[in-house]
Amino acid sequence: MGIANNRLSYEAQTMMSKRHMERAKQVMPGGMTANIKHFEPYPIAIKRAHGSRLFDVDGHEYIDYLMGYGALMLGHGHEEVKSAIQQQIEQDGTWLFGTPHEKEAAFAERLLRYFPSMESVRYTNSGTEANLLALRLAMAHTGKYKIAKFEGHYHGAIDSLLISVSPNEQDAGTAHEPNRVADSYGMDELAMQNTFVLPFNQYEHCEKILTEHAAEIGALIVEPLEAGIIAPTNDFLQKLHTLTKKLNIVLIFDEVKTGFRTGMGGVQNLYNVEPDLTTMGKVVGGGFPFGVVGGKQEIMGRTSPLAGFDFFADQDQTDRKQLALFHSGTYNGHPLVLAAGLATLDVLEEEMSDLLIRTEQFKSELEAVFKKHSLPMKAVGIGSLFSVLFTNKESLSNYRCFEHVDKKLRTEMDRALFQEGIYVKPGNRYSMSVAHDDEAIEKTIMAYEKVVPTLFPSND
Ligand SMILES: Cc1ncc(COP(=O)(O)O)c(C=O)c1O
Incomplete structure (x- = not known):
């Protein structure tokens, strides 16, 4: 045929x-x-x-x-998701409060239960947005503004990450030190130069690049199963965890694809590694636009409006000395999305x-x-x-x-x-x-x- x-x-x-x-x-x-x-x-x-x-x-x-x-x-x-959405609209009377609401904290408590690496979470409207926030958190936390990512790993349409996701053979460079290859027209040149590309499952080569540039690299982001399917070998993730700790690099697991696909605690649970930050999307939003960033309090806490000045949060504009890490969005923590997500998690626990x-x-x-x-x-x-x-x-x-x-x-x-x-x-x-x-x-x-x-x- x-x-x-x-x-x-x-x-x-x-x-x-x-x-x-x-x-x-x-x-x-x-x-x-x-x-x-x-x-x-x-x-x-x-x-x-x-x-x-x-x-x-x-x-x-x-x-x-x-x-x-x-x-x-x-x-x-799915009927459970459908009725959770209907209940949100009919009992609670709206699909957008624009204020804090109970499902925000309830959902965070659930995530913390499944993911011991998370002490605090924030919501976004997509996996892409979650990764944007995670990168900014890592940079603020370390004071270092370059990034390392893996060849073949996708993290959304972000200039500094839409690099070497799918390079062709001619452009890709050597297998142990891949080239930076843009995956789109119109990308910010500077963002390109600020990203290092690593080979997955090649620990010695990763160690060399990360160590050489440790003074500049603030974040290492990885799909813990490459492309959602390829397993890490020989304690690869554990070794990255130890190395990034040593080099003061924030380790981000992008579990947007894998979040609830290998069990309730993600790939990190399967391999017993606790990243500094985790990003999620897809399944956790029950089929609605959603993203999550979760991780260590000392990093996540930088977004708190209690930790510094934020022009949306503070009426008093006079004390602007210490800035909070800006994170806002009209639809963050959308009640319908959280209702769908909670119902999805209920069913997944059973099934x-x-x-x-x-x-x-x-x-x-x-x-x-x-x-x-x-x-x-x-x-x-x-x-x-x-x-x-x-x-x-x-x-x-x-x-x-x-x-x-x-x-x-x-x-x-x-x-x-x-x-x-x-x-x-x-x-x-x-x-x-x-x-x-x-x-x-x-x-x-x-x-x-x-x-x-x-x-x-x-x-x-
Ligand atoms: C690993 C990974 N990260 C991030 C994203 C981007 O998520 P979204 O499409 O929700 O922006 C995707 C989407 O496929 C993904 O697979």
Whole structure:
């Protein structure tokens, strides 16, 4: 089954989506509100969703493994979340107070219970915003204004972090000391120069770069599972923790993808490492726009309006000597978002272990389909996030290993699966939810059974 043939069927199957995209292109660049939604030749447009299912504008039903890029861990339209939102609106009478309210502290108490590294938290409206705040906190705390990040790690559209997320082979530089490569036009040159790029799972090389520039680097930010799926090896995270302590660098775990994906306490709980700061988003907001920064009181406390002058907080403008670290936002701590988040955490407490077990079984069953045909596929990931990767490599340790992964074949498979009613954005991770029941999984395995032999005709 070739891509060209697939494409014909894709267009036949998605005429209304095509029409929608043509309309959208007239009024939005590329027809998009976020470039991540784009894929070739055009993405499907969705009309409604329920549980594990998406229904597109052409009237087709799909089992959804994208799940809002991992945000919807309860699936679409979960009843508990729905009723928490309804209750917020009907009993409490509004969806925005603009003042402190009870859910703000209640939610923080819950997070502190799951994440022992957190002594205090602040809310934002996205993972990107959470990382912006975390960087500023680290800089204020250390008085050092450069940053270190890892090649292949995404932290949102921030000039100093949108660097070497996806560099091509020619630009990337050496594997042990990667180049800084911009991932967007229009980035601040200075921000670029202020960021060091490190190789994940290569402790000695990280140690060298961080030690050489310790006088300038105030923050080290890491996705503790690279790209949400690749595990740290040989005490890598523990060693980074010890080193950053020694060098007075604030260690930030970006758990926006992984926050509740490996269990209730994040990747840090799994590997028993307490970062100075943690950022979260996606799952923790129950599918609404949300972000969290949490961490040590001595760092978090810098945002307090009791700790210094803040022009929004202080009426008396005369005493401006000591500034607080500015953090505000009209929608921070939005009642509807916190209601959805709390309901999500309630359900996850009940369902987490079942979901983790079900995901492991699903991964083994998928791998078994390929094994039957002696084909190299690995379902790589920990917890309820994983990716289907075509590679002969025994293990994947960082971004450079993806050179050995057949991404084109994966896209081709995703297209073929799409025709069988299985949806994931081509090439993306599988994000499991409590709505992926036995029936959905069985149907998916059957689709794989049908599609896999057609992808590797010579092997059969
Ligand atoms: C690890 C990580 N950090 C930060 C972000 C940015 O979060 P948001 O899209 O909510 O701004 C993402 C989004 O995918 C992410 O995966």
